Amino acid sequence: MDASIAGILMLDGVTNGAVYGLLALALVLVFAVTRVIFIPQGEFVAYGALSLAMLQFGKVPGTLWLMAVLALVAALLDAVDALRRGLPATTLARNAARTLIAPAIVVALTVWAAPQKFPLLVQSALAVAIVTLLGPLVYRLAYQRLADATVLVLLIVSVGVHFALTGLGLVFFGAEGFRNPSFWDQRFTLGPLALTGQTVIIFAVSIALILGLFLFFERTLRGKALRATAVNRLGARLMGISTIGAGKLSFGLAAFMGALSGLLIGPTTTVFYDSGFLIGLKGFVAAIFGGLASYPAAALGALMVGVLESFSSFYASAFKEVIVFTLIIPVLLWRSFQHGHDDEEE
Amino acid sequence: MKASIRLALALAAACAAAAAQADITIGVSIPLTGPTSALGIPSKNGIALWPTSIAGEKLNVIILDDATDPTVAVKNTRRFITEDKVDLIVGSAATPLAAAMSDVAAEGQTVQLMLSPVNLPPGKGAWSFRMPQSTAVMAIPIVEQWKKLGVKTYGFLGYSDAYGEAWLSDIQPLAEKAGIKLIATERFARPDTSVTGQALKLVAANPDAILIVASGSGAAMPHKGLVERGYPKGKLYQTHGAATMDLIRVGGADVEGSFVSSGPAVVAEKLPAGNASKALGMKYKEEFEKAYGKGSANQFGAHAFDVVIVLNKAVPMALAKAKPGTPQFRAALKEAFETMGRTPVSQGVLNWTATDHFGYTPETGVLLKVVNGDWQVVP
Numbered sequence: 001m002d003a004s005i006a007g008i009l010m011l012d013g014v015t016n017g018a019v020y021g022l023l024a025l026a027l028v029l030v031f032a033v034t035r036v037i038f039i040p041q042g043e044f045v046a047y048g049a050l051s052l053a054m055l056q057f058g059k060v061p062g063t064l065w066l067m068a069v070l071a072l073v074a075a076l077l078d079a080v081d082a083l084r085r086g087l088p089a090t091t092l093a094r095n096a097a098r099t100l101i102a103p104a105i106v107v108a109l110t111v112w113a114a115p116q117k118f119p120l121l122v123q124s125a126l127a128v129a130i131v132t133l134l135g136p137l138v139y140r141l142a143y144q145r146l147a148d149a150t151v152l153v154l155l156i157v158s159v160g161v162h163f164a165l166t167g168l169g170l171v172f173f174g175a176e177g178f179r180n181p182s183f184w185d186q187r188f189t190l191g192p193l194a195l196t197g198q199t200v201i202i203f204a205v206s207i208a209l210i211l212g213l214f215l216f217f218e219r220t221l222r223g224k225a226l227r228a229t230a231v232n233r234l235g236a237r238l239m240g241i242s243t244i245g246a247g248k249l250s251f252g253l254a255a256f257m258g259a260l261s262g263l264l265i266g267p268t269t270t271v272f273y274d275s276g277f278l279i280g281l282k283g284f285v286a287a288i289f290g291g292l293a294s295y296p297a298a299a300l301g302a303l304m305v306g307v308l309e310s311f312s313s314f315y316a317s318a319f320k321e322v323i324v325f326t327l328i329i330p331v332l333l334w335r336s337f338q339h340g341h342d343d344e345e346e
Numbered sequence: 347m348k349a350s351i352r353l354a355l356a357l358a359a360a361c362a363a364a365a366a367q368a369d370i371t372i373g374v375s376i377p378l379t380g381p382t383s384a385l386g387i388p389s390k391n392g393i394a395l396w397p398t399s400i401a402g403e404k405l406n407v408i409i410l411d412d413a414t415d416p417t418v419a420v421k422n423t424r425r426f427i428t429e430d431k432v433d434l435i436v437g438s439a440a441t442p443l444a445a446a447m448s449d450v451a452a453e454g455q456t457v458q459l460m461l462s463p464v465n466l467p468p469g470k471g472a473w474s475f476r477m478p479q480s481t482a483v484m485a486i487p488i489v490e491q492w493k494k495l496g497v498k499t500y501g502f503l504g505y506s507d508a509y510g511e512a513w514l515s516d517i518q519p520l521a522e523k524a525g526i527k528l529i530a531t532e533r534f535a536r537p538d539t540s541v542t543g544q545a546l547k548l549v550a551a552n553p554d555a556i557l558i559v560a561s562g563s564g565a566a567m568p569h570k571g572l573v574e575r576g577y578p579k580g581k582l583y584q585t586h587g588a589a590t591m592d593l594i595r596v597g598g599a600d601v602e603g604s605f606v607s608s609g610p611a612v613v614a615e616k617l618p619a620g621n622a623s624k625a626l627g628m629k630y631k632e633e634f635e636k637a638y639g640k641g642s643a644n645q646f647g648a649h650a651f652d653v654v655i656v657l658n659k660a661v662p663m664a665l666a667k668a669k670p671g672t673p674q675f676r677a678a679l680k681e682a683f684e685t686m687g688r689t690p691v692s693q694g695v696l697n698w699t700a701t702d703h704f705g706y707t708p709e710t711g712v713l714l715k716v717v718n719g720d721w722q723v724v725p
Contacts, residue, residue: 012542174387175562177564179567268540269540272536272537279539312543313538313542314543314546315543317532317543320533320543
């Protein structure tokens with residue numbers, strides 16, 4: 001191995017690490033706010049990339065109808081709840097409107113825009129919108145009623161949601177994979193390194209998103225409300241913060257980051273309906289670095305996972321996955337020596 | 347979804363079984379969901395085009411989803427044998443599942459037509475016949491081309507699973523005999539997002555040719571990865587698992603000029619007139635594309651099509667000895683398969699014997715080249 005090969009491997013690792021980083025941040029966010037270990041995070045990646053691929057063919061992606069159906073079911077459940085509690089009809093209508101208005105707009109826009117084959121950026125925005133709306137709906141339907149259940153119950157629900165979303169992905173997109181066109185075809189050479197425009201975009205978007213999240217948590221009321229919920233659910237509720245709202249918001253953010261990751265990796269690899277799972281798992285390994293609590297540690301972990309993966313694919317490609325996932329054992333050991341057992345649940 | 351399909355099929359099977367006892371019953375277990383559904387779904391599409399009767403006997407087909415899970419595949423097989431009393435088992439399209447089913451089929455003394463090229467240890471699989479070509483047969487056209495071009499060394503970039511291993515172990519002796527040396531072996535998995543590390547190592551070793559072993563659209567990513575690292579497209583070789591339009595669709599300009607080893611069915615109209623599979627392959631393509639649209643024909647549908655061809659030849663031979671639904675008929679069917687001799691099918695020329703249940707003759711494989719986004723047969 002010489003410096004140029006090491007450089008290329010490093011670049012490849014950091015590029016993949018940036019995507020894992022986004023997923024790790026989303027996992028930490030969701031876990032901190034709702035205590036859900038969100039296994040289906042990877043599905044949002046595949047959904048994002050494949051929805052865009054469908055739009056590229058001028059077809060309406062199946063995810064759109066999934067989103068519409070989930071929104072209708074959610075509105076129906078809300079209405080039943082409201083009726084049972086004897087709330088007035090105006091509240092009922094207002095709730096339904098709040099649940100349905102964004103999905104209705106996106107459905108109308110997509111159905112109108114899909115056959116027109118708009119430029120790539122417009123289609124990407126649509127794909128992200130569809131998948132982002134799925135996030136809060138998944139929370140509403142799968143987790144909201146169980147918000148106070150144990151972490152284990154929530155984890156089991158996550159496994160169920162993962163299987164459901166993967167199966168639906170097969171129905172929507174078929175078994176074959178797709179590769180999206182590159183957002184930016186420019187190539188740069190930096191000594192022995194060849195940078196593609198897509199790599200630059202991956203870095204730029206990841207950094208922008210991390211900065212954006214930082215500002216959101218530090219500067220906005222909603223961001224602070226999320227942090228408060230993460231620190232102490234009961235306390236936050238006593239202060240008038242809606243934990244349900246916080247849950248939906250965190251799932252929305254997670255879905256948004258997942259979809260965006262999907263768009264980022266879509267042009268660099270072939271994405272299958274079930275590709276998301278493995279990518280999401282690597283994000284999970286990274287999130288473990290931060291003990292599912294620390295954002296900077298998770299981001300750092302993601303870079304490490306990416307670089308380790310890239311170097312192990314060079315040295316021992318047959319054992320690449322083994323090496324990456326074995327990493328979790330020393331990390332867990334180190335964490336348990338570091339912190340003892342004080343962070344036991346409940 | 348799976349449960350409802352199964353229920354519906356079970357009901358249909360129950361009705362069918364009640365209607366007629368002496369019909370020929372075929373149990374099909376294929377992956378309609380799970381990671382290998384890309385192989386199972388086109389197989390099912392091919393099976394949907396099967397005739398309603400063979401040699402004058404009504405045909406009952408029971409299709410079950412094995413969900414790419416060996417446990418389910420084995421359970422399905424047991425059900426076929428004990429409850430449905432099938433005369434023939436077809437499946438699975440996934441290699442590890444078909445291998446798991448073969449033990450049960452042998453135990454139940456029922457012929458299994460595998461839709462995947464399974465290598466079984468000697469003494470196993472006495473009742474199992476393969477519809478797809480063995481990797482050893484498909485490696486022949488590639489090695490022949492290497493001999494012609496004077497290739498001295500080659501590299502290997504393949505799936506880290508049974509398909510990759512089968513190719514690695516089958517092409518090595520052939521290449522060695524021709525004096526071609528394997529100088530770099532790298533592996534990857536289908537969901538991987540990049541092969542940069544493997545590509546760097548292979549390109550640094552600079553072999554005269556590189557064989558990529560992957561399937562469907564999953565074969566495009568490593569191909570593009572190697573081209574990106576500056577390896578010439580014209581020295582890249584793909585296997586029959588990649589011989590679908592998906593490779594060209596996803597690979598685009600990067601697969602242009604590369605070679606693919608393939609069964610004859612998918613390129614039937616481009617074969618020379620003397621090829622034994624030309625007419626059958628064209629018939630398959632016409633039927634399949636009429637039902638599922640232009641460009642939909644693939645090797646998995648072709649294997650399903652070929653099942654009917656071998657049955658048309660073997661069932662009359664077995665009927666002469668016994669009635670369907672009896673153990674004697676199943677034994678007669680096995681014997682018929684082993685003794686029916688050279689049988690041209692859309693995917694090559696079969697010649698099953700008591701000792702060879704792969705049976706494809708060496709002339710079966712065709713080498714294709716990607717030219718202008720389409721296949722061209724390399725003479």
